[in-house]
Amino acid sequence: MKKLMLVALSLVLVLAGCTETKVSRVSENKKIDLSGNWNDTDIQLVSEALIKDCLKGNWIKIRTVGKDPVVIIGEVENRSSEHIDTTIITKKLETAFIESGKVVTVNDVANRGTLEEERAYQAKNATKKTRKESGNETGADYILLGSVKTNLDQEGNKSVRTYYVDLELVDIESGVKVWVGEQTVKKYIERNHFKF
Amino acid sequence: MRRIIVLLSALILFVGCSSTVNLNFMERPLAACDYPAALTALQAHADELQSAQGIIIRNLDLGMMSHFARDYDLSNQYLGQAELKISDAYTKSFTKEAASGFLGDNAKDYPGEDFEDIYTNVFKALNYQSMGKTQDAMVEIRRLSEKQQVLKDKYQKLLSATNQSASANGVGNVQTNLVSVEFSQSALASYLGMLFARQLNDTNDMKYYHRQIGEAFQTQPNIYPFAVPSSIDEELSVPEGKARVNFVAFSGKEPVKQENVQTIFITPEQWMKLSFPEMVSRSPEVVKVKAKIGDQEIVLEPMESIQAIAINTFSLRKESIYNSTVIRATLKAVGTSIIGAASHAALDDKHKRSALADLITLFSSAVNDATENADLRMSHFFPGQARIGGMTVDPGVYDVEIGFYNAAGKKIGEVIYQQMDIKSGALNLCEGACLR
Numbered sequence: 231m232k233k234l235m236l237v238a239l240s241l242v243l244v245l246a247g248c249t250e251t252k253v254s255r256v257s258e259n260k261k262i263d264l265s266g267n268w269n270d271t272d273i274q275l276v277s278e279a280l281i282k283d284c285l286k287g288n289w290i291k292i293r294t295v296g297k298d299p300v301v302i303i304g305e306v307e308n309r310s311s312e313h314i315d316t317t318i319i320t321k322k323l324e325t326a327f328i329e330s331g332k333v334v335t336v337n338d339v340a341n342r343g344t345l346e347e348e349r350a351y352q353a354k355n356a357t358k359k360t361r362k363e364s365g366n367e368t369g370a371d372y373i374l375l376g377s378v379k380t381n382l383d384q385e386g387n388k389s390v391r392t393y394y395v396d397l398e399l400v401d402i403e404s405g406v407k408v409w410v411g412e413q414t415v416k417k418y419i420e421r422n423h424f425k426f
Numbered sequence: 427m428r429r430i431i432v433l434l435s436a437l438i439l440f441v442g443c444s445s446t447v448n449l450n451f452m453e454r455p456l457a458a459c460d461y462p463a464a465l466t467a468l469q470a471h472a473d474e475l476q477s478a479q480g481i482i483i484r485n486l487d488l489g490m491m492s493h494f495a496r497d498y499d500l501s502n503q504y505l506g507q508a509e510l511k512i513s514d515a516y517t518k519s520f521t522k523e524a525a526s527g528f529l530g531d532n533a534k535d536y537p538g539e540d541f542e543d544i545y546t547n548v549f550k551a552l553n554y555q556s557m558g559k560t561q562d563a564m565v566e567i568r569r570l571s572e573k574q575q576v577l578k579d580k581y582q583k584l585l586s587a588t589n590q591s592a593s594a595n596g597v598g599n600v601q602t603n604l605v606s607v608e609f610s611q612s613a614l615a616s617y618l619g620m621l622f623a624r625q626l627n628d629t630n631d632m633k634y635y636h637r638q639i640g641e642a643f644q645t646q647p648n649i650y651p652f653a654v655p656s657s658i659d660e661e662l663s664v665p666e667g668k669a670r671v672n673f674v675a676f677s678g679k680e681p682v683k684q685e686n687v688q689t690i691f692i693t694p695e696q697w698m699k700l701s702f703p704e705m706v707s708r709s710p711e712v713v714k715v716k717a718k719i720g721d722q723e724i725v726l727e728p729m730e731s732i733q734a735i736a737i738n739t740f741s742l743r744k745e746s747i748y749n750s751t752v753i754r755a756t757l758k759a760v761g762t763s764i765i766g767a768a769s770h771a772a773l774d775d776k777h778k779r780s781a782l783a784d785l786i787t788l789f790s791s792a793v794n795d796a797t798e799n800a801d802l803r804m805s806h807f808f809p810g811q812a813r814i815g816g817m818t819v820d821p822g823v824y825d826v827e828i829g830f831y832n833a834a835g836k837k838i839g840e841v842i843y844q845q846m847d848i849k850s851g852a853l854n855l856c857e858g859a860c861l862r
Contacts, residue, residue: 308562426519
């Protein structure tokens, strides 16, 4: 009887253990793929490659005579079939621009309204000495644009998902593209037919 | 012996339990188009719904009701979960698959119907658009296109596998003709894609989706037996300084699954029960939908019969369900014959025990009968029809109304957008639903 009770209790404990949520901290560089969808590893791979390519481009050398080139972050469109936050990539690129000391970045297109609002607020509420005036912003030389696209080839439990990330720097005055970079991430995903 | 009979009876009781759920409490708020009340009522019964029909149906039902109640973020959470679970259902449980070999599809987790998977993206797209996230809305349209692409291949493989299994089991009475895959693209999804692309100033995509609408009607005449809505072409060029208002109206309800039972008597004590689901459409009470802005009024035109698409996509799966039902029922009947023969052989020498042998055979057939139940599970609140339309007006603030009418011309439902700020160069999308 005692044995039976012990077995039953162990079974209950084992079953209870199955429903517990386990969380463990891992290194930010550890590659973890769960669903096959776009993830932090892809962001890392794509950003690193694009940053490297962008910073060794000739466009930096042309403008470094006299002053550093000024870049504004435009829109990187998500034209994929997944909800991808493209601002993570552009923010990494912007950080690399600033850290390189070779490129100046100005307020993003997406945040323009915030600056205008703040200046309007200061015009009303800040002292003359500390008030920031409109019309003194640094005009950008280049705008960063781009897109993320996906392609899916699927048969049964196997699929190949390819991500194309392209970025380009466009001379705002002439419209000339001074740098274009593209990174491709190709994933082979195989799902199990059965589980227990 | 008595113990075995008790155990078998318990099994019959257990598997004979229906997976249906009573949703009568939803009738009143739905009839009144009171979706917030319907959502509250459904949320109160969500656990009951999940235990009876599974997590996919729970999330689909709550997702749809949240959408109609205009809680778009919540709707996306539910529909997103449902979509994920439908995708996960590709990996089947060994144990449940094995159990379904005896107990039928009710023993498996509900995997979701293809139309549910497809329209999850349509309604998620509408949710994102309502939250002002057009790029995300477009993501849902692209995801839907991907799903449509794999649909054909999936069913051809499924049917071929079932036929092979039927041959391997020596079952001859199996339908072997491949069903035609009629549904391959949703005109409604393309229409939304066209509108979203226009909003994103993406002329190429806008033209692409415009062409796709025409193709959907042309290549799937049985699914789209009505004319291409006349307003479609007007969407491509909105006059300078004017504002375009677009309407999407949903009415009726998705089809239901009904049990089709066929009983084949082998001997008076032994029979074979075939029970498989049939998807049948429901007659909509709404027969006309009108949209009104100020003094201007238009009749919305049919864009998609969700019922027709649900039935068409299910018909592809129905054949494989039918074939597996035949195989399962035949194997069970063979098992019953063996039990019958063995019982008679063991008991027949004592004449008075012959009746007991017949009783065992009868009981065995009864067990087969009780374990053969069609899987009637499906979501409950997808609409049956979609109508669309568009009006060009001067930009400004208007009251916008979508009215739903029955065959007698009586208005039985309405959705009003009060003081809507209709802007030039923007996607002014008004959506209404009357699930009657």
